[in-house]
Amino acid sequence: MASQREFVRVEDGLPPFYVGVDLGGTTVKLGLVDDRGLTIAWDSIDTEVQTGPEDASRRIGEAVRRLIQTARVEPSAVARVGLGSPGTLDIPAGIMINPMNFPGWGAFPIRDRVAEHSGLPVAFVNDASAAAYGEFWVGSGREFQSMILLTLGTGVGCGIIIGNLIIEGEHGFGTECGHIVIDFGDNARMCPCGHSGHLEAYASANAVIKRTQEALDSGRPSSLLQRLAHGATLSPLLVAEEAEAGDELADQIVMDTACYLGVGIVTLVHTIDPSGVLLGGAMTFGVRDSKLGRRFLRRVQQEFRRRTFPVLAEKTKIDFATLGGDAGYLGAAGIARLEHEKATCPDAGRQLTRDREALV
Numbered sequence: 257m258a259s260q261r262e263f264v265r266v267e268d269g270l271p272p273f274y275v276g277v278d279l280g281g282t283t284v285k286l287g288l289v290d291d292r293g294l295t296i297a298w299d300s301i302d303t304e305v306q307t308g309p310e311d312a313s314r315r316i317g318e319a320v321r322r323l324i325q326t327a328r329v330e331p332s333a334v335a336r337v338g339l340g341s342p343g344t345l346d347i348p349a350g351i352m353i354n355p356m357n358f359p360g361w362g363a364f365p366i367r368d369r370v371a372e373h374s375g376l377p378v379a380f381v382n383d384a385s386a387a388a389y390g391e392f393w394v395g396s397g398r399e400f401q402s403m404i405l406l407t408l409g410t411g412v413g414c415g416i417i418i419g420n421l422i423i424e425g426e427h428g429f430g431t432e433c434g435h436i437v438i439d440f441g442d443n444a445r446m447c448p449c450g451h452s453g454h455l456e457a458y459a460s461a462n463a464v465i466k467r468t469q470e471a472l473d474s475g476r477p478s479s480l481l482q483r484l485a486h487g488a489t490l491s492p493l494l495v496a497e498e499a500e501a502g503d504e505l506a507d508q509i510v511m512d513t514a515c516y517l518g519v520g521i522v523t524l525v526h527t528i529d530p531s532g533v534l535l536g537g538a539m540t541f542g543v544r545d546s547k548l549g550r551r552f553l554r555r556v557q558q559e560f561r562r563r564t565f566p567v568l569a570e571k572t573k574i575d576f577a578t579l580g581g582d583a584g585y586l587g588a589a590g591i592a593r594l595e596h597e598k599a600t601c602p603d604a605g606r607q608l609t610r611d612r613e614a615l616v
């Protein structure tokens with residue numbers, strides 16, 4: 257899906273500026289963003305996890321400086337960096353806690369090292385929270401007062417924004433909504449976290465692959481069998497393609513995924529009562545651009561509505577996220593902006609507005 261981020265020329269940018277950094281397992285995305293969340297310039301570098309956090313912090317710091325220099329922005333006009341990092345995090349300490357895909361990176365003071373190398377203060381945030389704040393600030397959550405973002409990928413990630421408050425939790429485990437229980441039966445599916453019955457065990461990309469494989473192994477007819485026989489790899493994309501082409505089993509897998517998400521969303525909405533819930537990540541079945549994506553969304557909405565209160569069924573919006581892979585750096589920049597406002601004007605946090613006109 258094409259991102260709906262918006263660009264602005266440097267001479268039209270509204271200072272102060274922020275650099276949002278989205279630290280991923282293979283790529284680090286960086287964006288220089290103005291005070292309204294408009295992107296002036298962006299770049300990406302390889303993460304090179306194996307070279308370790310010391311080297312990566314240095315390269316990230318250099319990339320931040322380079323981005324500012326190349327865009328011809330006065331360095332003093334850049335207020336802060338926002339660093340979105342895979343969780344779980346010890347946010348006050350500025351470190352990752354046992355990062356699964358970043359062996360050897362735990363306990364390393366990544367926030368402070370990036371600050372040293374970039375020469376700027378760094379706001380440290382969970383990557384799912386950053387993506388949620390990106391959608392809240394300048395994406396499809398911009399009309400919301402509060403929202404939940406579920407990211408559907410290898411796992412199920414989550415970010416929750418209430419006003420300008422980013423839910424992080426007492427121990428850094430806030431918004432681990434991929435691990436809410438949707439099935440407590442004896443035959444509940446095992447989640448990669450080691451517990452059973454969690455949403456992620458049903459609605460992640462890995463879960464879709466597993467459920468499809470099980471259905472095929474049980475002898476269900478499907479056009480997927482021909483695709484696999486011709487060398488295709490079983491993936492959510494392949495399932496989506498065959499569902500679009502009319503395969504019954506593939507369609508059922510996609511709609512069951514929507515149903516599990518709808519059940520999970522009921523629990524989240526009954527806890528938070530947000531303005532809306534957004535679905536993002538790599539596994540969104542073509543979003544609104546495809547017939548399957550639209551049916552998937554409708555199925556999520558239906559399942560939610562039949563299990564919730566009438567007022568919530570009518571008023572809670574459930575939709576796709578729109579910023580795609582750019583939500584992370586945009587949100588990290590937005591959270592840097594929040595921290596800057598709070599640091600420079602303690603009362604500003606409460607009054608800070610997302611409204612572009614009001615800021616000009």
Ligand SMILES: [Zn+2]
Nearest residue numbers: 435447449454
């Ligand atoms: Zn789990």
